Amino acid sequence: MRKYSIFSLARNALSHHENWWQAWRSPEPKKRYDAVIIGGGGHGLSTAYYLAKEHGMTNIAVIEKGWLGGGNTGRNTTIIRSNYLWTASAGIYEKGLKLWEGITQEVNFNMMLSQRGVLNLGHNLQDMRTIERRVNANRLNGVDGVVLNAQQVKEMVPIINTSETNTRFPVLGSSYQPRGGIARHDALAWGMARACDDLGIDVIQQCEVTGIRREDGQVTGVDTTKGFIETNKVGAVTAGNSGVIADMAGIRLPVQSRPLQALVSEPIKPVIDTVVMSGAVHVYISQSDKGELVIGAGVDKYNGYGQKGSISVIEEQLAALVELYPIVSRLRLLRHWAGCVDVCPDASPLLTKTPVDGLYFNCGWGTGGWKATLGSGWCFAHTIANDEPHPLNEAFSMKRFETGAVIDEHGAAGVAH
Amino acid sequence: MLHIKCPWCGWRDESEFGYGGEAHIERPKDPDSVSDAEWADYLFFGSNRRGDFRERWVHSAGCRRWFNAVRDTTTYEFKAFYRMGEEPPGGEQ
Numbered sequence: 001m002r003k004y005s006i007f008s009l010a011r012n013a014l015s016h017h018e019n020w021w022q023a024w025r026s027p028e029p030k031k032r033y034d035a036v037i038i039g040g041g042g043h044g045l046s047t048a049y050y051l052a053k054e055h056g057m058t059n060i061a062v063i064e065k066g067w068l069g070g071g072n073t074g075r076n077t078t079i080i081r082s083n084y085l086w087t088a089s090a091g092i093y094e095k096g097l098k099l100w101e102g103i104t105q106e107v108n109f110n111m112m113l114s115q116r117g118v119l120n121l122g123h124n125l126q127d128m129r130t131i132e133r134r135v136n137a138n139r140l141n142g143v144d145g146v147v148l149n150a151q152q153v154k155e156m157v158p159i160i161n162t163s164e165t166n167t168r169f170p171v172l173g174s175s176y177q178p179r180g181g182i183a184r185h186d187a188l189a190w191g192m193a194r195a196c197d198d199l200g201i202d203v204i205q206q207c208e209v210t211g212i213r214r215e216d217g218q219v220t221g222v223d224t225t226k227g228f229i230e231t232n233k234v235g236a237v238t239a240g241n242s243g244v245i246a247d248m249a250g251i252r253l254p255v256q257s258r259p260l261q262a263l264v265s266e267p268i269k270p271v272i273d274t275v276v277m278s279g280a281v282h283v284y285i286s287q288s289d290k291g292e293l294v295i296g297a298g299v300d301k302y303n304g305y306g307q308k309g310s311i312s313v314i315e316e317q318l319a320a321l322v323e324l325y326p327i328v329s330r331l332r333l334l335r336h337w338a339g340c341v342d343v344c345p346d347a348s349p350l351l352t353k354t355p356v357d358g359l360y361f362n363c364g365w366g367t368g369g370w371k372a373t374l375g376s377g378w379c380f381a382h383t384i385a386n387d388e389p390h391p392l393n394e395a396f397s398m399k400r401f402e403t404g405a406v407i408d409e410h411g412a413a414g415v416a417h
Numbered sequence: 418m419l420h421i422k423c424p425w426c427g428w429r430d431e432s433e434f435g436y437g438g439e440a441h442i443e444r445p446k447d448p449d450s451v452s453d454a455e456w457a458d459y460l461f462f463g464s465n466r467r468g469d470f471r472e473r474w475v476h477s478a479g480c481r482r483w484f485n486a487v488r489d490t491t492t493y494e495f496k497a498f499y500r501m502g503e504e505p506p507g508g509e510q
Contacts, residue, residue, distance in 0.1 A: 241467070243464070243465035243466070243467065244467050252458065252462040252463070252464070253462065253465065254457075254461040254462045254463070255465060256438065256463060256465050257465055257467075257490070301435070301436040302419070302436050302472070302488075302493075303438070303439075303465065303466075303470060303472065303490050304490050304491075304493055305467050305490050305491050306490070306491050306492060306493055308493075310418045310419060310431055311418050312418045312430075312431060312432045342465075345461050401457040401460070401461045401462070402453040402454050402456075402457040403453070
C-alpha cells in the first residue's frame with residue numbers, strides 16, 4: 001500500500017492533486033472464495049479486514065449491492081461510546097472503542113476520531129439512579145465514566161438550559177464518558193476498503209446477492225448479479241436488509257427493520273464541544289468540524305425499508321432540542337435523511353451462527369451499530385474463521401431468545417443508541 | 418407523515434396511531450406443550466417482510482380500536498385496511 005503522508009501530500013500538490021493513485025481496485029468476482037462477506041459497510045469491511053489480518057484468510061470477497069459508504073455507515077450521526085450496562089455489551093463495545101483508538105495509525109487513514117466525551121442526560125430522580133447504576137457497572141467493567149450534576153453539565157455545555165423552573169424535563173445531571181466522541185464515517189468506509197484491498201481482499205461494488213445456495217444444510221455459494229460465486233463460508237452483514245438475506249437462506253431472524261432519521265443544521269460557530277444525548281426527551285446533538293449541528297433521535301414506529309421516515313418524528317426531536325438548547329430556535333436545517341436499521345427485541349446485536357452450516361449473521365445493531373463497527377468485525381471474523389464465537393460475542397447468539405438470557409440494553413441504548 | 422384509514426373513523430394522521438407490528442401471529446393454543454424454540458419463534462421472530470406486509474395499528478388517539486393493514490414496506494403505500502377477524506385481502510403471502 002502506498003502510504004498517505006505529509007510528503008505524498010506535498011508531492012501531489014505539485015501536480016494540483018490530479019494524479020493521486022487509486023485507493024482500491026474494482027475487481028470482477030473470482031469463481032471461488034474461502035469466504036464471502038455480504039455487505040460492504042463498516043461492519044462488513046472490518047470483518048473482512050480482521051479475517052485477513054488476524055486469521056490469515058486473504059482469499060475473500062466483500063460484496064456490496066450499492067456503493068461504499070452509501071448505507072448506514074454513511075448515514076449515522078458518528079457517535080462512539082462504550083458505556084453500556086451489561087457485562088457482555090461492555091466487552092464488545094469497549095473492544096470496539098479500543099480498536100477505534102488505534103485504527104487511524106494502523107490503516108494509515110485519518111478516521112478523525114475525536115474523543116470529546118459523551119453525556120447522557122438524566123431528567124428525573126429515576127433517570128439519575130439509573131445513570132449511577134450504569135456508571136458503576138461501567139467502571140466495574142473497565143469502562144471509563146463519571147456522574148455529573150446539573151451544574152457540572154452546565155459548565156461543560158454552556159448552551160444547555162438547566163433551569164428547573166421553566167422546563168418540562170429539567171436537566172438534573174448526566175453520565176459522562178470522557179473517551180466517547182465522534183469519528184468520520186466515510187473515512188471508515190474508505191479507509192477499511194483500502195486496507196482490505198491492500199491485504200488482497202476483493203471489494204466488489206454494484207453487485208447484489210440474489211440467492212444463497214445450500215446442499216445438505218451447508219452453504220455452497222451465493223448467486224449474485226455478477227454471476228455465481230462458490231464458497232463454503234458466508235457472513236451476512238447487511239443491517240436493515242438482514243431479513244431479506246435470511247429469507248434467501250430459509251431462516252427467520254428476531255429483527256425488525258425500521259427507518260432511522262437524522263439531520264444537520266446550517267453551519268455555525270463552535271457552540272458545543274462534546275456529545276449530548278437524552279433518552280428521555282429523545283434527541284442527541286454534536287457539532288461537526290464544519291460547524292453543523294448533527295441531530296438525531298429514535299426510530300420511526302413502523303417497519304420500513306424505504307430509507308425515509310415521517311416528519312412527525314423530526315418535529316418531536318426538534319421540539320426537544322429547542323427546549324434543551326434555546327439558542328438553536330432560529331437555526332435552519334440543511335439536510336435530512338434516513339437509513340434502514342434492524343432492531344432486535346433486546347436492543348442488542350446478533351453475531352451468530354445459524355441453523356445453516358457456514359452461514360453467519362452479524363446484524364440487529366439497530367440504531368447503534370456505528371460505534372461498534374471495528375469490535376463487531378473483529379469478533380465476527382473470529383466466529384467465521386473458527387466456526388465458533390469469540391468469548392466477547394458468545395452471548396450475542398440467536399439462542400438467547402430461547403434460553404431467556406437476553407441482553408436488555410434499552411436503558412443504555414435508549415432512544416439514543 | 419403516513420395517512421392511515423381507520424376502519425371506523427376514516428383517514429387520519431399517523432400521529433394518532435400506535436403500531437403493533439406484524440399481524441396474524443397466532444399465540445400457541447397450549448403454551449405448555451411447545452418447545453423453547455417454538456415459543457421464542459412466536460415471541461421474538463418475525464417475517465420482517467420487504468414488500469407487502471400485514472401489520473396491526475391501533476387508533477390510540479381516536480376510537481382506540483385495533484385493526485390490520487397491508488402496506489408496502491419499501492414505498493410505505495397502504496394497499497388495504499381491514500378489521501380484526503377479517504380475512505386479509507390477497508390470500509396467503
